[in-house]
Amino acid sequence: MRPTIESQPSSEIKSFQELKLKEQLFFLSEKSVFYRKLFKKHRIDVTRIKTLEDLALIAPTTKDDLQQHNHDFICVPRNKIIDYITTSGTLGDPVTFAMTDRDLDRLAYNESLSFAVADGSENDTYQLMTTIDRRFMAGLAYFLGVRKLGAGIIRVGNGMPELQWDSIQRFQPNAFITVPSFILKLIEYAEENGIDYRSSSIRKAICIGEPLRNPDFSLTTLSRRISEKWDIQLFSTYASTEMGTAFTECRCGCGGHHHPELIIVEFLDENDLPVKENEAGEVTITTLGVEGMPLLRFKTGDVCYHYHEPCLCGRTTMRLGPVLGRKQQMIKYKGTTLYPPALYDILDNMDNIVNYYVEVYTNSIGTDEILIHIGSHQVTETFEKQIKDHFRAKLRVAPQIIFEPVKQVERALFPEGSRKSMKFVDKRNNHK
Numbered sequence: 001m002r003p004t005i006e007s008q009p010s011s012e013i014k015s016f017q018e019l020k021l022k023e024q025l026f027f028l029s030e031k032s033v034f035y036r037k038l039f040k041k042h043r044i045d046v047t048r049i050k051t052l053e054d055l056a057l058i059a060p061t062t063k064d065d066l067q068q069h070n071h072d073f074i075c076v077p078r079n080k081i082i083d084y085i086t087t088s089g090t091l092g093d094p095v096t097f098a099m100t101d102r103d104l105d106r107l108a109y110n111e112s113l114s115f116a117v118a119d120g121s122e123n124d125t126y127q128l129m130t131t132i133d134r135r136f137m138a139g140l141a142y143f144l145g146v147r148k149l150g151a152g153i154i155r156v157g158n159g160m161p162e163l164q165w166d167s168i169q170r171f172q173p174n175a176f177i178t179v180p181s182f183i184l185k186l187i188e189y190a191e192e193n194g195i196d197y198r199s200s201s202i203r204k205a206i207c208i209g210e211p212l213r214n215p216d217f218s219l220t221t222l223s224r225r226i227s228e229k230w231d232i233q234l235f236s237t238y239a240s241t242e243m244g245t246a247f248t249e250c251r252c253g254c255g256g257h258h259h260p261e262l263i264i265v266e267f268l269d270e271n272d273l274p275v276k277e278n279e280a281g282e283v284t285i286t287t288l289g290v291e292g293m294p295l296l297r298f299k300t301g302d303v304c305y306h307y308h309e310p311c312l313c314g315r316t317t318m319r320l321g322p323v324l325g326r327k328q329q330m331i332k333y334k335g336t337t338l339y340p341p342a343l344y345d346i347l348d349n350m351d352n353i354v355n356y357y358v359e360v361y362t363n364s365i366g367t368d369e370i371l372i373h374i375g376s377h378q379v380t381e382t383f384e385k386q387i388k389d390h391f392r393a394k395l396r397v398a399p400q401i402i403f404e405p406v407k408q409v410e411r412a413l414f415p416e417g418s419r420k421s422m423k424f425v426d427k428r429n430n431h432k
């Protein structure tokens with residue numbers, strides 16, 4: 001299952017998208033309170049936006065806009081809304097996403113394409129190890145996509161290694177849909193309980209939420225740990241509720257494939273201007289064919305590289321590289337631009353580091369400074385030097401390091417009542 005547009009020359013893909021864009025702009029100018037106001041305010045005549053380049057004439061939409069004007073983004077009356085989804089907003093209150101019947105069909109189509117990119121077919125049986133309820137989009141999208149693909153699905157949900165193994169043995173699925181770190185938990189459980197996981201029916205995993213690859217496409221510490229233990233094919237995906245679209249790696253593992261009929265992607269610099277192909281830019285999206293809550297030039301906050309040369313799988317569509325990090329978390333350090341995930345991958349990879357968190361602050365000359373708090377049982381100068389050398393080798397710069405008791409780092413990572421670890425502490429001026 002591969003739409004013909006995915007192997008057309010890039011000029012064909014561009015004009016195809018420009019046609020779709022026209023329809024989307026017309027829809028927004030008719031139905032969206034938010035965008036009608038925006039067009040009026042900036043005196044934009046949508047009929048004059050003809051090319052993808054013309055999009056630059058329209059001010060981008062931010063996460064704050066979604067939160068502050070949530071209702072104005074919804075383009076359909078209440079009785080057309082089938083499914084309600086929320087995402088965490090920038091200001092505390094969640095943002096609502098409304099899905100119509102057509103949007104659910106679009107989501108199913110998107111996800112079935114995404115499975116197909118990752119070698120999926122009707123012969124597969126997927127074990128769904130993410131939440132399908134709790135107002136999330138992902139689990140529902142997977143279910144709909146698997147159904148459209150004609151494959152089988154076992155909806156186990158997240159956690160519960162015992163039930164996961166029971167389901168694997170009972171139904172013999174060949175694929176996981178999961179957060180990759182959970183695979184390590186499953187391996188651990190199997191080892192403790194004498195389950196021969198390597199001889200199980202599982203052959204591949206569609207992974208979400210955590211990076212499998214570094215920006216140069218090398219494996220992250222996490223995916224290497226999984227692969228060393230268990231030889232299954234790991235497929236990385238990138239998706240979000242706002243996009244309602246997934247970018248999934250094919251077997252070649254060189255970026256998530258773009259589906260031109262579903263979304264327009266731009267990559268913008270700090271001044272909202274397009275970056276060149278070999279530069280990192282903020283993923284900025286325009287949804288196509290979305291009815292309930294379509295978005296125009298929405299800035300996702302994720303920074304990626306993108307690639308246009310045709311893939312070995314035969315697709316000619318743009319590929320999205322691994323996420324370097326969140327734009328807000330960009331660190332300018334000694335002439336190098338860094339994102340926290342690159343630091344995490346180095347720290348995760350070193351033995352004798354029990355835990356850590358990364359602090360960034362503004363120094364006396366007004367530039368960024370990095371201080372890494374490390375909990376370790378091996379507090380020596382040699383070890384400190386070893387860590388710094390490792391940073392220099394990988395990133396060309398070495399941050400400051402401070403050793404602290406493991407318990408103290410633990411307390412900083414999980415402040416009262418927090419379930420999510422606070423690995424990144426931003427104390428810079430003008431940063432949240």
Ligand SMILES: [Zn+2]
Pocket residue numbers: 249250251252257311312313314315
């Ligand atoms: Zn490919």
